Amino acid sequence: MSGSAVDSILVLLCSLFTMAALAVSMLRNGDIFSPLKIYILFNVFFYLDVYIGAYATEVVLIYLSQCFMLFVISYVEPKRVVASFEKLGSVSKGKVVSIIWMVSFFSIFNQLLIIFEMGGIFNYINNISLRVEYFRGKGYVLILNNWISIMSVVYLSFLLNVGCAKKSDRMLYFIHFVVFVCIALLSGSRSFLLMTVLVQIVIYHYCKKNISVMRSVGFIALFLFIAAFLGGVRNSVDVSDDGFKFKTGDAGYYNLAHFKYGLTPLEIVFDVKGKELLYGETYISLITNFIPRSIFPGKLDTGGVAFTKIYTGNQWGGLSNLATGSVTEAIINFGYFWGILIGLALLFVFYILGFYLYSRLKFLGNSNHAYMIVIIYIYFLLAFARYSYSEFSYTFYHVILNVLVPLFIVWGGTRVTFFRAFKRMQ
Numbered sequence: 001m002s003g004s005a006v007d008s009i010l011v012l013l014c015s016l017f018t019m020a021a022l023a024v025s026m027l028r029n030g031d032i033f034s035p036l037k038i039y040i041l042f043n044v045f046f047y048l049d050v051y052i053g054a055y056a057t058e059v060v061l062i063y064l065s066q067c068f069m070l071f072v073i074s075y076v077e078p079k080r081v082v083a084s085f086e087k088l089g090s091v092s093k094g095k096v097v098s099i100i101w102m103v104s105f106f107s108i109f110n111q112l113l114i115i116f117e118m119g120g121i122f123n124y125i126n127n128i129s130l131r132v133e134y135f136r137g138k139g140y141v142l143i144l145n146n147w148i149s150i151m152s153v154v155y156l157s158f159l160l161n162v163g164c165a166k167k168s169d170r171m172l173y174f175i176h177f178v179v180f181v182c183i184a185l186l187s188g189s190r191s192f193l194l195m196t197v198l199v200q201i202v203i204y205h206y207c208k209k210n211i212s213v214m215r216s217v218g219f220i221a222l223f224l225f226i227a228a229f230l231g232g233v234r235n236s237v238d239v240s241d242d243g244f245k246f247k248t249g250d251a252g253y254y255n256l257a258h259f260k261y262g263l264t265p266l267e268i269v270f271d272v273k274g275k276e277l278l279y280g281e282t283y284i285s286l287i288t289n290f291i292p293r294s295i296f297p298g299k300l301d302t303g304g305v306a307f308t309k310i311y312t313g314n315q316w317g318g319l320s321n322l323a324t325g326s327v328t329e330a331i332i333n334f335g336y337f338w339g340i341l342i343g344l345a346l347l348f349v350f351y352i353l354g355f356y357l358y359s360r361l362k363f364l365g366n367s368n369h370a371y372m373i374v375i376i377y378i379y380f381l382l383a384f385a386r387y388s389y390s391e392f393s394y395t396f397y398h399v400i401l402n403v404l405v406p407l408f409i410v411w412g413g414t415r416v417t418f419f420r421a422f423k424r425m426q
Contacts, residue, residue: 010060011051017067018044024074031080032216033202035354035381039070042385049260059266062327065344066388073351078359093162097172099413100151100158103406104176107148110141111183124186145187146402149196152180153375154410156200160207161371190258199378206361206374262389265307265328272311278333282306282324286393303329303391324391346392350384357381372407379403 018040025036043066050063118124155173184193205211285300293299301309303324308314310332312322324332326347331339357377383395 004054007055007057007060010057010064014060014064014067015051017064017071021067021071021074024071025077028074029077029080032211032213033205034077034080035351035358035384036070036074036077038381038385039351039354043067043070043262043388046258046261046386046389047263049263053260053263055263055267056270058270059263062266062340063263065340066347069344069348069351073348073355076352076355078355081358081361093158093169095414096158096410097155097169099410100155101176102413103409104148104151104179106144107146107151107183108179110144111186114141114145115186143401145183146192146398147406148180148183149192150375150403150406151410152177152196153199153203154372154407157203157207157371157375160204195382199375199382202378203374207371261323262325265322265324268311268322269307269328269331275310275332277335278306280333282329282333283392286396289393289397302393302397303332304394307332323389323394325389326387326392329391347388350387354381354384372411375407376403 021036022040025034025040029036031037047063047066050060115121115124155176159169159173180196181193184196187193201211281300282303285302288296288299289302291299304321307324307328308321325343327340327343330341330343330346333339334342357380361374361377379399383399387395
């Protein structure tokens, strides 16, 4: 049997295991946003090109292992959770909304400052592809920019649970959402916008009204279109002479690279061999990432940065880096045999942890801060789902600084008033 025939059979098995896992999940758990369905969505979306393009047998086998893992754990996915959230009583609506706008102001001011530093809006848009170089050593800039996305999520979750949102409340939220969308589009990152909207859809599903299967399929199709379109626009737009135009000679206005995000690093790591192993350094970088580069210039590289430097010869000169995915990151640390085992094992552990967090949702109803806890659950679930194509440090660093820290600020602000703080100082 030829190699291409074997690969075709392996790809067919991938599709069969995926469909079987989805079928079992639908039978066991009718929740359209249950953990396994989110895992399957990410495992298909970011590896979709495996069903279309030609890949090495090793790459297909890794993907088949992930599909088989999803099929196996589909039998232990928790039953459907119906979280009965009580309407908030003791939390001040005015205080929470004020804190949300205050935190958001830092993002808005930060974005305006970036545009000013880069010579105006046209210069900013024209050089958006150089944003990695611009933000080098300025991690705080990215963190502040990202905070408006989590504030948009908190805003929606709070209004859905407050029980008395007026027309003026909804209008203020809409204004906030429009500002967030503008900053998200200016960021040049598709995930900045699309992941936040996905979180808001899931929050609406749990806190307000269940979303039907047909509507969820429509949302997924829309996301696919927007992701491809925004990627194409980002790569094709040119701004000069105070005007917009599209670069000529491009294949089109749609970028489909996200359909192979999980496959590209596997291709490279199996093609480029004989590199020195990192023995866990990329995982430890989660800790060193919190130290500013001005204090610790030699801090450890994250998985994507190290992988791009070592396995592509720093192809883009630091202007861009490839994510590794769980298996590739483990391979560059521990070699092929142990790397594959460790990468799949870590993915399995995170998938099961997502199941556990999901099973705890039903206990949130009596908490005044349930509207925050459900956000934490969703972001951790998405972190576990994206880990298969992302990397360890970046995935959880993002959750800590861009989700947990701003949520803590809002939570702390609702518990301390300026009057009480002033009395304590005296």
